[in-house]
Amino acid sequence: MLQYTSIISVGIFMGTLARLYLLRVDYRQYPSYPQGYITHLTIGMVAAALGAVAIPALIEKEYTAVTFLALAVQQFREVRNMERESIRRIDETELVPRGSAYIEDIAKVFEARNYVSILTSLGTVLTIYLTGNLLIGIASGLIIMFMLKKFMDGQLIKDIAIVKPAKMWFKGSILYVDEVAIINVGLKEAREIILKKGIAAKLIPKDDNARATLSNLGLRQAIAHNISIQLGIRKEEDMPEFTPLVKRNEENGEIVVITVAMEPDIECLIAAIERVPVLESAKRKPLESKAGKIASD
Amino acid sequence: MGDVNLLNEIIAMVVLKNFKDNVNNGSVPTFYTDTEEEREKIAMYLSRITKGMVHDLENGVYIIVKH
Numbered sequence: 001m002l003q004y005t006s007i008i009s010v011g012i013f014m015g016t017l018a019r020l021y022l023l024r025v026d027y028r029q030y031p032s033y034p035q036g037y038i039t040h041l042t043i044g045m046v047a048a049a050l051g052a053v054a055i056p057a058l059i060e061k062e063y064t065a066v067t068f069l070a071l072a073v074q075q076f077r078e079v080r081n082m083e084r085e086s087i088r089r090i091d092e093t094e095l096v097p098r099g100s101a102y103i104e105d106i107a108k109v110f111e112a113r114n115y116v117s118i119l120t121s122l123g124t125v126l127t128i129y130l131t132g133n134l135l136i137g138i139a140s141g142l143i144i145m146f147m148l149k150k151f152m153d154g155q156l157i158k159d160i161a162i163v164k165p166a167k168m169w170f171k172g173s174i175l176y177v178d179e180v181a182i183i184n185v186g187l188k189e190a191r192e193i194i195l196k197k198g199i200a201a202k203l204i205p206k207d208d209n210a211r212a213t214l215s216n217l218g219l220r221q222a223i224a225h226n227i228s229i230q231l232g233i234r235k236e237e238d239m240p241e242f243t244p245l246v247k248r249n250e251e252n253g254e255i256v257v258i259t260v261a262m263e264p265d266i267e268c269l270i271a272a273i274e275r276v277p278v279l280e281s282a283k284r285k286p287l288e289s290k291a292g293k294i295a296s297d
Numbered sequence: 298m299g300d301v302n303l304l305n306e307i308i309a310m311v312v313l314k315n316f317k318d319n320v321n322n323g324s325v326p327t328f329y330t331d332t333e334e335e336r337e338k339i340a341m342y343l344s345r346i347t348k349g350m351v352h353d354l355e356n357g358v359y360i361i362v363k364h
Contacts, residue, residue, distance in 0.1 A: 173353035186351030186359050187341055240350040240364060 007128050007137075008052045014141035015048020015121030016041065021145060022113045040110070043079060047072060047114040051121035055129055072118065080111035095235055096228035096244060101218020105279045109152070116148045157203065157223070158274035160210035165266045166202040166256055170195070177256040178202060180249045190241040197234055199264045201273055203255040208296045209285050211253035216282035220246035223257060223276050230272040232262025308349055309361040311340045316357025 023040055050072045057065030084107035091097045098106075123144040128137030157163065168177045170191055175182045177200045185191050205211040213219065224244040228235075235242035244259035257273060286292030310327045312320055313336055320327060328343070330336040340351045340359045349363040 172355055184352040186353040187344070188337060189341070190351075238345045238348045240344075240348065 004056045006134070007125055008049075008056060010128060010134055010137060011052030011121040011125035011141075012045065012048045014124040014138060014145070015051055015117040016045045018120040018141075018145040018148075019044025019048070019113060019117045022116060022149065040079075040113075043076075043114060044117045047076065047117035048121040051118035052125050054122055055125045059129070069118075072114075076111050076114040079114060080107045083107040083110040094225070095233060095237065096225050097221070098225045099218050099221030101216070101279050101281050102222040102225065104281055105222075105277070108280065112152060116145070116152070119148060120145050154280065155278040156274060157276045157278060160207075160213060160278060161203040161205050161255070163270045163273050164202050164204065165270065166200040168195070168198055168200045168258060175258070177247075177258050178249075180247055180254075180256045182245055182247050182256070182258060185241055187241065190239075193234070194241070194258075194260055197264050198258055198260045199266050199269050200256060200258040201266070201269050203257070203273065205253055205255075207287065208292065209287050212284035212286050213278060213282050214255050215248055215253065216279070216284070219276075219279050219282035220248075220255065222279060223255075223273060224259075226276045227257065227259050227261070227269060227272045231259065231265070231268055234260045234262055303363055305362060305364060307360045307362055308347055309343050311336050311343065311351075311359040311361070313357040319354075319356050319358055 019041060023037060023044075050068055054065060054069060057063075084103055087098065087103045087106060088100075091099075091103060120141050124137045124141035127140040128134055131137070166178045168175065168182075170176070170185070171181075173184050173186055173191070175185050175191075175194065185194065203214060205214050224246050228244050233242065233244065242260040244257065246255060246257050248255055257269070259269065261269070287296060307325050310320060310322075310325055312327060312329055313333070314329050314331055317329065328339050330339055336359060340361065343349070343361050344351045347361060347363065349361040352360050352362060354360060
């Protein structure tokens, strides 16, 4: 039988590795890179340690150790609050804010990632204990890690909608994208710049679920934020004309997007929109209900 | 500084003198101009200063609204 110390250290290592693995992929959403990195890695390590000691504690009949897990859950909810608060503060300084729905989603992900750490180390330790083999334990830890990552990967816009280039034009002072009236632009100078530097796209929902999801204002704000970050934005604080706009065609639920970008490249706009995550809080599934299904015919 | 909430309200109007009759001025600051160019310029200045957006009512009246 292996020593508890070695089992636990392998468990902690695997759990921390899981947190590191998930830190690597979220660069784009990350507000404060080097400092945040250390913070989350440390919290991840603590989470891993809690997961790792749970099994040995139970074997030693220290059943009260389980209460520590409850404490951990409490702590990680605190992580969510911390992330939410800090991103919300930063959001006030953005030219195009993320919006509260997007922030809530990011904060939730940060909390969940700590549970990935716990589960990975718990699984690793359990396997090592049952098989008595460190290597099998590490392998199972890796499998758990990849499976949880896969499970946590949400949908992207490209999974629920087809993104196409769209045409913009002015009728008098009203800006249209295809057949959707977007906004009344008063200044002639602004109209010229929009026509010259603006790019527009259209999102066609793939089904009724997608149509309901895309109508969510939080998701639309997330789209506006992401394209402004990725394509650059030709806007100053005092030029509201050039804010990216995401509007809905009330006839058929299609969404149109227009932005005045630093890089007016339509291919990039489509790529940026397609990679916007579908926010958990925006997801709607009317087709799962009886009424929704009948109404969709 | 406490922000006064004027979101989605008309905060100023810029009107061509010939179209004076199209507005019946209530509490909104209104600027009258002689020419189209002057109207554009004043509207642009006010928009930058107030961070509001200029909308054209297409009857000689520009309104500035903060969104």
